[in-house]
Amino acid sequence: MLKIQGLKASIDGQPILNGIDLEIGRGEVHAIMGPNGSGKSTLSNVIAGREDYEIESGSLEFEGTDLMELAPEERAHLGLFLSFQYPVEIPGVSVTNFVKTAINQHRKAKGLEPMEAKDMLRLMREKMELLGMDKGFLSRSLNEGFSGGEKKRNEIFQMALLEPKLAILDETDSGLDIDALRIVAEGVNALRSPERSILVITHYQRLLEYIQPDFIHVLHKGRIVKSGDKGLALELEKRGYDWLKEKEAEV
Amino acid sequence: MSMDSLKDRLQSSFIVFENELKEETRSPLHSIRRQAMKRFEAQGFPSVKLEDWKYTNLKPIVKGDYTVFADREQGLEFSEIKRFFLNELDTYKIVFVDGRYSSWLSSTTHQNYDICTFSAGLRRHRSVIDAYFSKAAWGERSLVALNTAFAREGAFVRIPAGKVVEKPIEVMHISTGSIGDSMNQPRGLIVLEEGAEATLIERHQNLGNARVLTNSVTEVFAGAGSHFHYLKIQNDSPTTALIDHTSIVQERDSRVDVGTFVFGGRFVRNELEFKLEGPGANAGMIGLSLVDADQFVDHHTGVDHVAPHCQSDELYKGVYDGKSQGVFNGRIMVRPGAQKTNAFQQNHNVLLGEKATVDTKPQLEIFADDVKCSHGCTIGQLDEDALFYLRSRGIPAHEAQALLLYAFGEEIIAKVPLPELRQRLSRLMARKLNVDFELSL
Structure with missing residues (x-):
């Protein structure tokens, strides 16, 4: 589904990704772990199409389509979704209005008419229930004054509505207490299906207890230095990231 | 055509106007017109040399072959202008076509209160007009003086004490373009007596491609405890220029809110002046400009805090695309006696076009020591x-x-x-x- 080969990217002349190779198959759940500054968020932003990065070399394909030349909205229309580490606060745009616009723009890209208002409302209610959100949430300004937990829940709410083929969860666990983490993880698990792939990006092993990945990759200095199954997470939990430095010294 | 040619034309039009007025020229009101005309003759159109017009160049605007008076009434069906009205609501309507009142398109009243025209006001309420005309917007400014000199038609609203106008009032100035390029000078007078309440929505719409220059003046008198909502929707065609002066005098505990929304028009200059004469008066100003291409929008506001315990709140926002140009100048004057004044002013702008510009200037003159005043402005992307x-x-x-x-x-x-x-x-x-x-x- 997603195929990344030799991806190198930099920002302001500073190299951040130094040759990423990663392949995610349909229905698979992958996790990328790594210390701060290893390039985790850059990778997710580059996949989603953020324009601040300079792509030096490599390829990025989604279901055989070259993503490099596509705008962020076009990538979204193909079925990519990024749950932001820091969802942006947008005063004056209500959650309803935002979600309605997003859904209808997806439909427009598929040549469909806008969704009927009552169908839209029913869909929103259904997904809110899934995530244990209250009704007042819909009329609030997007992320404005939301707690950390509300912001992340809102991301998963959008994911549930847009039904992406590949969802990237960028540090979805950061800033969440254990209850919020559980609710968010349950929401994600409810969306797991043989058709949907998920890429979890995280610093800690904690989230992976709830969202169990099929594969784990360790990112360090813009490179995947180790891949394995979920046992690798426990190893990282025990050993921390210091062994990476030793490994680096060996090289 | 030179800048003086429109001035020349206006001077000769004034003589024609006086001939039409006949014995009316002997009235006290007309002596105000005459004085105003003298002032305009002496000062002419304002130039960029004046501080208040530094960023606002009228020269290309007044250059033009404008017809000053429409010689005949233009027949217009309501269906042709329906889209400009709030059709979801039952409203009073005062409609002018090429500067002339259209009773056919209007819906006015003299029951309980007067919602009609300046000319009807002159016939029915001469004493009201004599008491208020030119008392708020005096002729110091040459364009106000010019309007005053030709004051004959516009909206007249008089709400007696304690009356509340339940329906909004829509004032519509339509230009048909059938008389070629034209200049309009509507003169509005709005008087709310003690405790009266009303909401008024005002628009200027040019239906054709002819150039239209409007030099509008409105005076508002808000009596004690009265409440007036005044909303200006400026969404005219690209061949129009609007100079809109509004002077408002507020008595004790009155509240006046003015909203100015600019989407269209080639050139827009708004002058909004408040004078808070009674303690507890509250003045609210909001503005939103959303312009592009080569549009020009200027908001000049002024609040004169004369009495103590008054409040003024001002929030203007602008979005400038293309090579559009914006000007904001917000003057707040707090007179020596105006203790316990609260005056707040904000102006925020987004520049979308690389060639778009905004000049914003707060101008605070504070002569009292126990006041709260703040201002802030931003320009960003x-x-x-x-x-x-x-x-x-x-x-x-x-x-x-x-x-x-x-x-x-x-x-x-x-x-x-x-x-x-x-x-x-x-x-x-x-x-x-x-x-x-x-x-x-």
């Missing part, structure tokens, strides 16, 4: 993080930008009193931003 966030959800760049701009303007629209009008403004914004979905919900 749209938030890139927010744009990326929206685009990552499948909302294309153009639509994402429109959503953010709507959010920027929404704070102003939310303050508009009528839901139907808020809806209308949202739609005007969506149209201006060229998106095919509703921006509000």
Whole structure:
């Protein structure tokens, strides 16, 4: 589904990704772990199409389509979704209005008419229930004054509505207490299906207890230095990231 | 044509005007007109050398072959102008076509209160007009003087003490273009006696491609405890220029809110002057400009805090695309006796076009020591993080930008009193931003 080969990217002349190779198959759940500054968020932003990065070399394909030349909205229309580490606060745009616009723009890209208002409302209610959100949430300004937990829940709410083929969860666990983490993880698990792939990006092993990945990759200095199954997470939990430095010294 | 040619034409038109007025020229009102004409003759059109006109060049605007008086009435069906009205609501309507009152298109009243025309006011309420005319907007400014000299027609609203006008009043100035390029000078007078309440919506619309220059003056007198909502929708065609002067005098505990929404028009100059004469008076100003191409929008506001314990709140926002140009000048004067004044002013701008410019200037003159005054202005671009966030959800760049701009303007629209009008403004914004979905919900 997603195929990344030799991806190198930099920002302001500073190299951040130094040759990423990663392949995610349909229905698979992958996790990328790594210390701060290893390039985790850059990778997710580059996949989603953020324009601040300079792509030096490599390829990025989604279901055989070259993503490099596509705008962020076009990538979204193909079925990519990024749950932001820091969802942006947008005063004056209500959650309803935002979600309605997003859904209808997806439909427009598929040549469909806008969704009927009552169908839209029913869909929103259904997904809110899934995530244990209250009704007042819909009329609030997007992320404005939301707690950390509300912001992340809102991301998963959008994911549930847009039904992406590949969802990237960028540090979805950061800033969440254990209850919020559980609710968010349950929401994600409810969306797991043989058709949907998920890429979890995280610093800690904690989230992976709830969202169990099929594969784990360790990112360090813009490179995947180790891949394995979920046992690798426990190893990282025990050993921390210091062994990476030793490994680096060996090289 | 030189700048003087319109002035020359106005001078000769004044003689024609006086001939038409006949014995009316002996009235005290006409001596005010004459004095005003002298002032205009002496001062002429304001030039960029004047501090108040530093960024606002009238020269290309007054250069033109404008017809000053329409010689005949233009027949117009309501269906041709229906789209400019708030059709969801029952409203009073005062409609002018090429500067002349159209009773056919209007819906006025003299029951309980007078919602009619300046000319009808002169016939029925001479004493009211003599008491108020030219008392708020005096002829110091040459364009106000020019309007005063030709004052004959416009909206006249008089609400007696304690009366509340339940229906909004719509004042519509239509130009048909059938008389070629034309100059209009409507003169409005609005008097709210003690405790009276009213809401008025004003528009100027040019139906054709002819050039239209409007030099409008409105005087508002808000009696003790009265409440007036005044909303100006300026969404005219690209061949129009509007100079709109409003002077408001407020008595004790009165409240006047003025909203100015600019989407269209080639050239717009708004002058909004408040004089807070009675303690406890409250003045509210909101403004939203959304312009592009080579549009020019100037907001000059002034609040004169004369009495103590008054409040003024001002929030203007602007979005400038293309090579459009914006000017904001907010003057706040706090006189020595005006203790316990609260005066707040904010002006925020988004520059979208690389060639768009904004000149913003707060001007505070404070002569009392126990006051709270604040002002702030910003000029910036749209938030890139927010744009990326929206685009990552499948909302294309153009639509994402429109959503953010709507959010920027929404704070102003939310303050508009009528839901139907808020809806209308949202739609005007969506149209201006060229998106095919509703921006509000």
